[in-house]
Amino acid sequence: MVKIDINDLDRYFAKADLIPTIAFDVDTKTVLMLAYMNKESLKKTLETGYTWYYSRSRQELWNKGATSGHLQKVVSIYSDCDDDTLLLNVKQTGVACHTGSYSCFFNEMYIDDKEGI
Numbered sequence: 001m002v003k004i005d006i007n008d009l010d011r012y013f014a015k016a017d018l019i020p021t022i023a024f025d026v027d028t029k030t031v032l033m034l035a036y037m038n039k040e041s042l043k044k045t046l047e048t049g050y051t052w053y054y055s056r057s058r059q060e061l062w063n064k065g066a067t068s069g070h071l072q073k074v075v076s077i078y079s080d081c082d083d084d085t086l087l088l089n090v091k092q093t094g095v096a097c098h099t100g101s102y103s104c105f106f107n108e109m110y111i112d113d114k115e116g117i
């Protein structure tokens with residue numbers, strides 16, 4: 001159920017035409033990727049229940065998984081306290097990263113060995 005006016009998304013784009021969007025897998029509790037949405041891609045996501053992003057490199061809308069089959073079914077969407085970042089809780093089919101990795105976040109940069117993680 002959409003809890004906002006789908007035709008009035010301006011508050012999410014008050015600071016910029018694109019909004020950072022984090023995709024989080026609700027089943028594996030994994031951050032999958034960071035992408036960007038514009039007003040049109042957010043509206044399409046709300047209308048279809050599947051993720052649509054805006055490709056900055058191609059300058060076009062991008063339906064995640066449309067060609068690969070690695071779809072993201074939206075479970076819920078939250079905006080942050082400033083309405084300038086979105087969190088999409090999704091059910092991921094296949095991998096999320098274009099490299100073939102399940103998540104785009106696999107390049108470990110730091111770990112505190114004393115914490116036993």
